[in-house]
Amino acid sequence: MTSTSGQALVRPATSDDHDAIWSILAPVYRAGETYCIPTDISREDALLDWFQTPFTAFVAEVDGRILGTSHVGRNRPGAASHVANASFATHPDARGRGVAKTLVAHAKTWAREQGFRAMQFNFVVSTNADAVHSWQKAGFDIVGRLPAAFLHPKHGYVDALVMFQDLTGGQP
Template identity: 85%
Template sequence: MIKGGTVIRPATSADHDAIWDILQPVYRAGETYCIPRDISRADALADWFAAPFTAFVAEAESRVLGTSHVGMNRPGPASHVANASFATHPDARGRGIARALVGHAKDWAREQGFRAMQFNFVVSTNADAVHSWQKAGFDIVGRLPGAFLHPQHGYVDALVMFHDLTGGDA
């Protein structure tokens, strides 16, 4: 799929190096994901590609500049709600890669029959992500006080964000 000049396609094992180049600095910073800062490459990639998620990459200028994984948030009676995670290469921030990935994630989720998408744990100090997800139609539907131990700010809130995929698109 092409979004604004960015090609988004399913990730393969050939993309592991590029995906790790994107995930490693994000995970090492410890500011946005509930992932151990010292996670190994193998464990990080196994997690990113783990079922029930499907991993994708965003390519532009013949480079992988972003990645996402999208899948079922919870099984059983909640299996109609998708979840997704996103990361952009540090060199590509502010260039619309995350916007293209979230648009793709929402389209893909709809095509798979999901009725909504939920982000379970958006760190409140990640202002760029909160703003981006709100622009993409997600509402803050919950706040988890002090749920994330940020390496610089201490205990900060985590947000639950939700988007209904059945009623049009924002």
């Protein structure tokens, strides 16, 4: 599948996408500014984590090129298994092209289709202003703040945010 007219198309990721996904994740992880992942994580371990159950991995293609990736799945098992979680990463070339917006819209739709009633982001680094703005624009609320929970390589200890969105539209 490829997109038409520069629009992002989201599809399930496969092992054939590993190189493209790693090319997106590696600089993000190496920077150490947004994810609680060791900055020296190996390609193999990063991909194992990204594709690990209970998550389903996706890629966003624009004109046949993978410019973004997400993984979506349940946040916690048991009595909390109705709440989804997701992570997103985009290639620098994706900036301003609607790739992140398309990935989050897809994640919410996919989660609803899987029977999830809500989506929660457990740990959004507060200095990641683009992500915080994007998620708020997509309807997520900041429902919690974890003071000094993330050791940022440039800013020192910064807060992490918990963000949440009801996916039921207020339905019980």
